[in-house]
Amino acid sequence: MTFNIALVGCGGMGLRHAHGYVELVKTFGANGAPGVGPVEMIAVCDRHQGPAEKVADLIEEGTGKRPQIFLDYDEMLRDLKGLDAVDIVTDTPMHHRFAITAMEAGLHAMTEKPMGLTLKACRMMRDVADRTGKVIAVAENYRRDPVNRLSRALLDSGAIGKLYFALDVALSSARGGVMHGTVWRAKRDQAGGTVLDAGVHNADMLLYLMGPAASVYAETSTFERQRELRGMESQSPQLAEFYGHRVETGGQKGDMIEHDAADTAFAVVRFGSGAIGQLSLSDTSHGERVGQSSVHGSEGTLIRTPSRSGRPAEIRREGGETIIGDDLLALVPDFSLDAVTAGLWGKDRLGSYDLDFRQTDRKIVAIEYADFAQAAVSGGKPEVGSDEGTAALALAYGVMESGEAGRRVKLDDVVSGAVSGFQNDIDRTMGI
Secondary structure, three states: OOEEEEEEOOOHHHHHHHHHHHHHHHHHOOOOEOOOEOEEEEEEEOOOHHHHHHHHHHHHHHHOOOOEEEOOHHHHHHHOOOOOEEEEOOOHHHHHHHHHHHHHOOOEEEEEOOOOOOHHHHHHHHHHHHHHOOOEEEEOOHHHOHHHHHHHHHHHHOOOOOEEEEEEEEEOEOOOEOHHHOHHHHOHHHOOOHHHHHHHHHHHHHHHHHOOEEEEEEEEEOOOOEEEOOOHHHHOHHHHHHHOOOOOOOOOOOOEEEOOOOOEEEEEEEEOOOOEEEEEEEOEOOOOOEEEEEEEEOOEEEEOOOOOOOOOOEEEOOOOOEEEHHHHHHHOOOOOOOHHHHHHHOOOOOOOOOOOHHHHHHHHHHHHHHHHHHHHHHOOOOOOOHHHHHHHHHHHHHHHHHHHHOOOEEHHHHHHOOOOHHHHHHHHHHOO
């Protein structure tokens, strides 16, 4: 039986999801991925005709089937027959609204990261999923990278011994511009800013590699409150080809935008295992970019490379021993990629790969679709469901809550809502 999906949101990330869907179909054909079955994108939905046409054209060109176009979400849910699920790729404030409406209508839902606007929004989504029995999944992409899969296997196998601490430092420069040239990403009350919108990726990877987080203490700041609205060709050339068709309604290129979201955070995380993590994020590091991602244990250090780069991880041990790339596979003889990932990359064991960003990006989105469909069809759980999506957002918001309160906060309290001072105004603004 075919699993029918509608793509909701046809901007930059929507176009990337469309590429991922096409990759899934081209790789596995009419019968679908192993253990998943056929998946079909039968509709796309966006407020703007132009972006919707662009995404529908891409899907038709790639698969030979053109999805229906809708400009109104409620109308689509009412009129579209045979729909099983929605893939929500809109701005963050709409994630919980669209997902809850879909699940109430009997549909499964996947959202882009972060799962919801706040932890309260996530709890609302989880409660509806539990009540309706529908799957809620989160399209968190970094952990799906085959090199990150290998890194997790190495840590789980004890390749560097007992885990002591992890460093995740990502200090870059937006050169005074708004992230991705998108006004909502500059706004505190819309989950904007690099600490939340980008930091949820870092948070998910830390949790994926190190296990659950227990507490966090952070210092946060907004150093640059006036930012210029520029195009993606200026702000992120690697992604520009995916975003040229979208409609930005928050302003015009060259406008100065009030940026009230945090742009910098330095945090110390205590994991449930007793290990410690340092998470440092900023897009105001002008003139010098600093990047470090590593896990340190009793018998060595795992050096991670940027997700989706294909570059190999390394293990370094005392005495100068370095193990890199495919040589790492000998340390985990039982490691293999899942059938879907192996099908997309052409092998079930690898230590690195040589693909450009576009190829890697669409393969990873294809994995997200396959995982979502498999969970919905089988009645199982997606890899990144409400628990995982909530935990990643809780760590990112825990950084903000700690920075606002000036004290260490427990992550369980952020998840439950017992600590929510930073988020309360956001919830009130959104009427939740």
